[in-house]
Amino acid sequence: MLTLTSPVETWAHRWPAGGKLAALAVATTGLFVVGSAWVLAGAFFATLALYLSGGGRFARAGLRLLWPLWPFVLIVGLWHWWSRDLTGGAVVVLRMVTAVGLANFVTMTTRLSDMLAVFEWLARSLARVLPPRRLALAFALVIRFIPVMLERMVLIRQSWAARSPRPARWRVMVPATLAALDDADRVAEALRARGGAG
Template structure:
């Protein structure tokens, strides 16, 4: 499966995973507590600058991973324009894009094995109910499957477009769901072949 970690080495790659995840949790919470569009615009500008500190190649890779957000941005923007709530719409969009971009920055600069170790430490109090390793592995698999499913959806849309003049819209949901279930079965078989999640 694909990984979100960027091959372009940046200063953020050398920071500990736990610190980055904690900072992400604090900043994301602050974004949802702030209501001023000007403060949110400043947060958005700061996020863009954060990407630029990694260089042009890193910024372009981050932008490519954020590109699937554009339909949500378009729908939310048009809705608030129609409702004449431009200020509220701008605040929602700035908050959403900044939060997702910051999460993407953390995943691009953190190895999955390091994230897995953090999740495992955090899940240790739940060990009498659920083995921490399994819970951490579940988080890791969710992160791994995001780019896989986005890529699969793109391929399904391309296949539909090549065979039909109509827009695919909701019709791609069934094959995408079946593909996700098939991938889940294969991952489960691979885990069983290696002795399970531990």
């Protein structure tokens, strides 16, 4: 739970964490500035090329992390199809999938300790208010937990579908919340066993 770094070594693993996080910030900002579906499609295929550059095993692992997005893609697609704005729907979907794909790529190729060091350096200006290491740890864990919780939601929905013909809808919120609390408790125990947040 504390790391989602891919065991498959790629060229991106050797890049510094600060450079990758800065590139991610610039890229995601660009995704929301650009309004052309064609340009966003190019960014999406460029992201796929990034995954493929790490080999088949790495690419398959990255695509599995994107799978939990399908309910959001479906909802956005249906809404824009109903409102007859397919171009607008394509823009939203491409932005979302590409941004998450890029974030997952950085997460898969960056060790938690390296990411933590970058956030700790950025948080030094807040040292008088909040210990930089704690703030950095909070940021790093949020980034790590997002794909994990998306995958957990998919598993809960699949479990519901296997047991009931009714759609899950809001009913998955309680088990998802309990799972999140359980994961948080396990992470807290692991941190205490390692000496705490510092």
